[in-house]
Amino acid sequence: MHFLASHLLTFQQNDIYYLTQVALYTESPICNHGNCRDAQILKHRFLRIALQGIEELYATLPNIWQYAVLSSSNEAGKEVLIREEPIPQTNKTIQYCILPWERQLRGYKAMLLHKQKKRKLVKRLEKWRICINNH
DSSP: OEEEEEEEEEEEETTEEEEEEEEEEESSOOOOSTTOHHHHHHHHHHHHHHHHHHHHHHHHOTTHHHHHHHHHTOOTTSOEEEEEEEOTTSSEEEEEEEEEOOSOOSSOSEEEOTTSOEEEEEEOSEEEEEEEEEO
16 A cells, blocks of 8 residues: 555534544555646545544444444454445545544644634544556
């Protein structure tokens, strides 16, 4: 798998603001250079699809890390495949995997919202590894 992009995702659930990390990988290498316009468009499209899918998963399974560990009968420190689905209008599939997030984050304890109010962020236990595969 080839690394394409990473993104810090903030979202709200039950009046609590959460922070998680998303890393996007592809089966085939895609140019990461700023001059590769088509590759940049593809990267943003895949990232948008992944973020929408993650938000849907959090809406369905708010405690997704506990669910993943229990349903896979895996150890808590292993990567777990949560969902795999086809990407519309392509010959690719997207896999949503989660794994424990152990890295310390500095400087991401609060976020600024539209009305200039800072909100405390709660770091999720899991981070996401999203894989884009060819059929």
